[in-house]
Amino acid sequence: EVQLLESGGGLVQPGGSLRLSCVASGFTFSSYAMSWVRQAPGKGLEWVSAISGSGGGAYYADSVKGRFTISRDSSKNTLYLQMNSLRADDTAVYYCAKDTLITVFGVGDVWGKGTTVTVSS
Amino acid sequence: DIQMTQSPSSLSASVGDRVTITCRASQSIGSFLNWYQQKPGKAPKLLIHTASTLQSGVPSTFSGSGSGTDFTLTISALQPEDFATYYCQQTNNIPYTFGQGTKVEIK
Numbered sequence: 483e484v485q486l487l488e489s490g491g492g493l494v495q496p497g498g499s500l501r502l503s504c505v506a507s508g509f510t511f512s513s514y515a516m517s518w519v520r521q522a523p524g525k526g527l528e529w530v531s532a533i534s535g536s537g538g539g540a541y542y543a544d545s546v547k548g549r550f551t552i553s554r555d556s557s558k559n560t561l562y563l564q565m566n567s568l569r570a571d572d573t574a575v576y577y578c579a580k581d582t583l584i585t586v587f588g589v590g591d592v593w594g595k596g597t598t599v600t601v602s603s
Numbered sequence: 604d605i606q607m608t609q610s611p612s613s614l615s616a617s618v619g620d621r622v623t624i625t626c627r628a629s630q631s632i633g634s635f636l637n638w639y640q641q642k643p644g645k646a647p648k649l650l651i652h653t654a655s656t657l658q659s660g661v662p663s664t665f666s667g668s669g670s671g672t673d674f675t676l677t678i679s680a681l682q683p684e685d686f687a688t689y690y691c692q693q694t695n696n697i698p699y700t701f702g703q704g705t706k707v708e709i710k
Protein backbone atom coordinates (compact mmCIF):
# COMPACT_ATOMS: atom_id res chain seq x y z
CA GLU A 483 0.00 0.00 0.00
CA VAL A 484 1.28 3.43 -0.95
CA GLN A 485 1.61 5.60 2.16
CA LEU A 486 3.02 8.94 3.22
CA LEU A 487 3.57 9.89 6.85
CA GLU A 488 4.47 13.44 7.85
CA SER A 489 6.10 14.47 11.10
CA GLY A 490 7.98 17.39 12.62
CA GLY A 491 5.19 19.87 13.14
CA GLY A 492 4.71 21.77 16.36
CA LEU A 493 4.58 25.14 18.07
CA VAL A 494 7.37 27.55 17.19
CA GLN A 495 7.94 31.24 17.89
CA PRO A 496 7.99 33.79 15.08
CA GLY A 497 11.42 33.84 13.48
CA GLY A 498 12.07 30.25 14.48
CA SER A 499 12.76 27.13 12.40
CA LEU A 500 11.26 23.67 11.91
CA ARG A 501 12.05 20.73 9.68
CA LEU A 502 9.18 18.63 8.42
CA SER A 503 9.68 15.04 7.26
CA CYS A 504 7.54 12.81 5.09
CA VAL A 505 8.37 9.10 5.02
CA ALA A 506 7.17 7.27 1.92
CA SER A 507 6.41 3.56 1.54
CA GLY A 508 4.84 1.24 -1.00
CA PHE A 509 6.38 2.77 -4.12
CA THR A 510 9.77 3.52 -5.66
CA PHE A 511 10.41 6.88 -4.01
CA SER A 512 13.06 8.12 -6.43
CA SER A 513 10.74 7.57 -9.41
CA TYR A 514 8.32 10.32 -8.44
CA ALA A 515 8.38 14.03 -7.80
CA MET A 516 7.00 15.14 -4.45
CA SER A 517 5.24 18.26 -3.19
CA TRP A 518 4.29 20.10 -0.02
CA VAL A 519 0.84 21.71 0.18
CA ARG A 520 -0.46 23.61 3.20
CA GLN A 521 -3.84 24.62 4.56
CA ALA A 522 -4.24 27.44 7.06
CA PRO A 523 -6.99 26.98 9.67
CA GLY A 524 -10.39 27.28 7.99
CA LYS A 525 -8.83 28.19 4.64
CA GLY A 526 -8.19 26.56 1.28
CA LEU A 527 -5.22 24.69 -0.11
CA GLU A 528 -1.93 26.43 -0.98
CA TRP A 529 0.85 24.78 -3.00
CA VAL A 530 4.16 25.41 -1.22
CA SER A 531 6.99 23.57 -2.95
CA ALA A 532 7.88 20.63 -5.18
CA ILE A 533 10.98 18.61 -6.04
CA SER A 534 11.73 16.24 -8.91
CA GLY A 535 12.40 12.55 -8.39
CA SER A 536 16.13 13.05 -8.87
CA GLY A 537 16.17 16.02 -6.51
CA GLY A 538 17.68 18.14 -9.25
CA GLY A 539 14.74 20.48 -9.64
CA ALA A 540 13.10 22.35 -6.77
CA TYR A 541 10.35 24.94 -6.97
CA TYR A 542 8.70 27.27 -4.47
CA ALA A 543 5.73 29.53 -3.96
CA ASP A 544 6.71 33.19 -3.70
CA SER A 545 5.36 33.27 -0.15
CA VAL A 546 8.08 30.86 1.05
CA LYS A 547 10.92 31.44 -1.42
CA GLY A 548 14.17 32.19 0.39
CA ARG A 549 12.82 30.90 3.71
CA PHE A 550 11.88 27.26 2.97
CA THR A 551 14.03 24.54 1.41
CA ILE A 552 12.69 21.27 0.02
CA SER A 553 14.95 18.23 -0.20
CA ARG A 554 14.78 14.46 -0.38
CA ASP A 555 16.86 11.46 0.67
CA SER A 556 16.14 8.41 -1.48
CA SER A 557 18.19 6.16 0.81
CA LYS A 558 15.66 6.93 3.56
CA ASN A 559 12.57 7.32 1.33
CA THR A 560 12.07 10.67 2.99
CA LEU A 561 11.02 14.12 1.82
CA TYR A 562 11.93 17.17 3.89
CA LEU A 563 10.85 20.78 4.23
CA GLN A 564 13.24 23.01 6.14
CA MET A 565 11.34 26.08 7.28
CA ASN A 566 13.24 29.12 8.53
CA SER A 567 12.20 32.65 9.54
CA LEU A 568 8.73 31.38 10.31
CA ARG A 569 5.84 33.85 10.45
CA ALA A 570 2.34 33.70 11.89
CA ASP A 571 0.89 33.28 8.40
CA ASP A 572 2.88 30.04 7.98
CA THR A 573 0.54 28.47 10.55
CA ALA A 574 -1.15 25.57 8.74
CA VAL A 575 -1.49 21.86 8.28
CA TYR A 576 1.30 20.78 5.95
CA TYR A 577 0.65 17.85 3.63
CA CYS A 578 3.16 15.99 1.51
CA ALA A 579 1.88 14.58 -1.76
CA LYS A 580 3.26 12.14 -4.32
CA ASP A 581 3.31 13.32 -7.92
CA THR A 582 2.40 11.16 -10.90
CA LEU A 583 5.68 11.64 -12.76
CA ILE A 584 9.40 11.78 -11.99
CA THR A 585 9.43 15.38 -13.19
CA VAL A 586 7.39 17.94 -11.29
CA PHE A 587 3.86 17.82 -12.71
CA GLY A 588 1.97 18.96 -9.64
CA VAL A 589 -0.71 16.27 -9.55
CA GLY A 590 -0.95 14.82 -6.04
CA ASP A 591 -2.31 11.29 -6.36
CA VAL A 592 -1.36 10.20 -2.84
CA TRP A 593 -1.39 12.45 0.24
CA GLY A 594 -0.23 12.08 3.80
CA LYS A 595 -2.47 12.88 6.77
CA GLY A 596 -0.64 16.14 7.43
CA THR A 597 1.36 17.68 10.25
CA THR A 598 0.36 20.88 12.04
CA VAL A 599 2.66 23.88 12.31
CA THR A 600 1.71 26.70 14.65
CA VAL A 601 3.76 29.89 14.69
CA SER A 602 2.97 31.94 17.75
CA SER A 603 4.66 33.69 20.64
CA ASP B 604 0.39 33.81 -10.94
CA ILE B 605 -2.68 32.16 -12.43
CA GLN B 606 -5.83 32.83 -10.43
CA MET B 607 -8.40 30.06 -10.16
CA THR B 608 -11.99 31.04 -9.38
CA GLN B 609 -14.59 28.45 -8.43
CA SER B 610 -18.34 28.91 -8.40
CA PRO B 611 -20.40 28.59 -6.41
CA SER B 612 -18.49 28.86 -3.12
CA SER B 613 -21.09 26.61 -1.54
CA LEU B 614 -24.23 24.77 -2.53
CA SER B 615 -26.95 22.70 -0.92
CA ALA B 616 -28.16 19.58 -2.66
CA SER B 617 -30.02 16.36 -2.00
CA VAL B 618 -28.92 12.77 -2.45
CA GLY B 619 -29.46 11.83 -6.08
CA ASP B 620 -29.13 15.39 -7.39
CA ARG B 621 -26.90 16.31 -10.31
CA VAL B 622 -24.29 18.83 -9.16
CA THR B 623 -22.05 21.03 -11.28
CA ILE B 624 -19.09 23.07 -10.04
CA THR B 625 -17.22 25.43 -12.33
CA CYS B 626 -13.63 26.61 -12.24
CA ARG B 627 -12.25 29.49 -14.29
CA ALA B 628 -8.57 30.24 -14.84
CA SER B 629 -7.26 33.79 -15.26
CA GLN B 630 -5.38 32.65 -18.39
CA SER B 631 -5.37 29.60 -20.60
CA ILE B 632 -4.05 26.45 -18.92
CA GLY B 633 -4.79 23.93 -21.66
CA SER B 634 -6.03 20.78 -19.94
CA PHE B 635 -3.77 21.07 -16.91
CA LEU B 636 -6.60 21.12 -14.43
CA ASN B 637 -7.19 18.75 -11.51
CA TRP B 638 -10.06 18.26 -9.08
CA TYR B 639 -9.76 17.19 -5.44
CA GLN B 640 -12.27 16.26 -2.76
CA GLN B 641 -11.61 17.06 0.87
CA LYS B 642 -13.62 16.00 3.90
CA PRO B 643 -13.28 17.73 7.28
CA GLY B 644 -10.05 16.84 9.06
CA LYS B 645 -8.85 14.70 6.15
CA ALA B 646 -6.28 15.08 3.39
CA PRO B 647 -7.42 15.98 -0.12
CA LYS B 648 -8.19 13.13 -2.50
CA LEU B 649 -7.50 13.32 -6.23
CA LEU B 650 -10.67 12.81 -8.27
CA ILE B 651 -9.80 13.94 -11.78
CA HIS B 652 -6.56 15.01 -13.49
CA THR B 653 -5.83 16.68 -16.81
CA ALA B 654 -9.37 18.05 -16.89
CA SER B 655 -11.25 14.84 -17.63
CA THR B 656 -9.27 11.74 -16.63
CA LEU B 657 -10.91 9.92 -13.76
CA GLN B 658 -8.41 8.82 -11.12
CA SER B 659 -8.33 5.07 -10.46
CA GLY B 660 -10.91 4.00 -7.90
CA VAL B 661 -13.05 7.13 -8.20
CA PRO B 662 -16.74 6.42 -8.94
CA SER B 663 -17.93 7.08 -12.47
CA THR B 664 -20.56 9.45 -11.07
CA PHE B 665 -17.74 12.03 -11.15
CA SER B 666 -16.73 13.58 -14.44
CA GLY B 667 -14.72 16.56 -15.59
CA SER B 668 -14.68 18.64 -18.73
CA GLY B 669 -13.26 21.79 -20.21
CA SER B 670 -10.08 23.26 -21.60
CA GLY B 671 -8.43 26.63 -21.88
CA THR B 672 -9.93 28.74 -19.10
CA ASP B 673 -13.28 27.12 -18.26
CA PHE B 674 -13.73 23.79 -16.54
CA THR B 675 -16.52 21.81 -14.92
CA LEU B 676 -16.77 19.07 -12.32
CA THR B 677 -20.04 17.17 -12.47
CA ILE B 678 -21.43 14.69 -9.98
CA SER B 679 -24.20 12.91 -11.86
CA ALA B 680 -26.04 11.55 -8.81
CA LEU B 681 -24.94 12.86 -5.42
CA GLN B 682 -24.26 10.18 -2.82
CA PRO B 683 -24.12 10.68 0.98
CA GLU B 684 -20.34 10.26 0.94
CA ASP B 685 -19.95 13.05 -1.63
CA PHE B 686 -20.74 15.84 0.82
CA ALA B 687 -17.37 17.56 1.05
CA THR B 688 -15.36 20.50 -0.23
CA TYR B 689 -14.06 20.39 -3.79
CA TYR B 690 -10.99 22.20 -5.10
CA CYS B 691 -9.70 22.76 -8.60
CA GLN B 692 -5.95 23.17 -9.20
CA GLN B 693 -4.01 24.29 -12.24
CA THR B 694 -0.71 22.59 -13.03
CA ASN B 695 0.15 24.51 -16.18
CA ASN B 696 2.40 27.07 -14.49
CA ILE B 697 4.32 27.15 -11.23
CA PRO B 698 3.08 28.18 -8.69
CA TYR B 699 0.39 25.53 -8.95
CA THR B 700 -2.62 27.43 -7.69
CA PHE B 701 -5.89 26.14 -6.25
CA GLY B 702 -9.38 27.53 -6.41
CA GLN B 703 -10.93 28.74 -3.16
CA GLY B 704 -13.08 25.62 -2.83
CA THR B 705 -16.75 24.71 -3.19
CA LYS B 706 -18.51 23.25 -0.17
CA VAL B 707 -21.27 20.79 -1.03
CA GLU B 708 -23.75 20.53 1.82
CA ILE B 709 -26.84 18.46 2.48
CA LYS B 710 -30.14 20.18 1.73
